[in-house]
Amino acid sequence: MKLHIKNMVCRRCITAVENELSKEGYHIHQIELGEVTVAEDLNNSQLDKLNTSLKHLGFELIDDRKSRLVEKIKNIIIDLVHHNEQNLAINLSAYLAHQLHYEYNYLSNLFSETEGTTVEKYYISQKIEKVKELLIYDELTLSQIANRMGYSSVAYLSSQFKKETGLTPSHFKNIKDNKRRNIEEL
Structure with a gap:
């Protein structure tokens, strides 16, 4: 079963x-x-x-089928961001459609209606949490993190990071109280 x-x-x-x-x-x-x-x-x-x-x-x-599908979307994104070392070769919408065998518009609408946020925002929030983790580990430069996470530039990563957290990556790295959210809370 x-x-x-x-x-x-x-x-x-x-x-x-x-x-x-x-x-x-x-x-x-x-x-x-x-x-x-x-x-x-x-x-x-x-x-x-x-x-x-x-x-x-x-x-x-x-x-129910719809909730299972939304969970599959989340799990694919989490696996892609947190457990995959390779950058996504195609865009996220095509990847999800291919993995789940549904049109992306259907997946996107279902996700938004169920979760109250878009697939893209969920993906970005997962990426930012991974960036926080990598910043805390302090093993990679910001340029290496941007490359690893599939950002076209450090500036774009920094811009998205600040938009999500209110902090620049450098400021985040320097504060002692850099609390990460649990994946379940995103």
């Missing part, structure tokens, strides 16, 4: 969900961001119990 789970956004999330399912006695065939395939067929009572235990960890079972 395939389960769709909201808020699985990182590798630690996969581990947490995996541990919870194992604790409940379920056998996992496959697990990835937002989806778990278990050997068992769960009835409504078991699904309700599992959903309750997952909610305590900040996750939630998703049972």
Whole structure:
């Protein structure tokens, strides 16, 4: 049985969900961001119990097609920004349409109507969080970060960073209280 789970956004999330399912006695065939395939067929009572235990960890079972699709969009973007070292060779809209086999306009409208923000703004917010992480690590120059994150220039990265955070990347790097938001909060 395939389960769709909201808020699985990182590798630690996969581990947490995996541990919870194992604790409940379920056998996992496959697990990835937002989806778990278990050997068992769960009835409504078991699904309700599992959903309750997952909610305590900040996750939630998703049972409608549109919500699952929105979660897939989020997970693709998160994976692209946070777990992929290569720049996107095509634009985001074409990439999402190709990955999900839907017209981008449909995906974009569904995402906006469900999340209250656009796919593009969500993508930018994820990129800015990754830039913050890279700035905090202090291993790359701003030019290297801009290149790694697919920005055409340091100026464009700085402009977008300031628009999102109210700070320049340099100022952000210098403040001691540089708090990052959780991915789930974006």
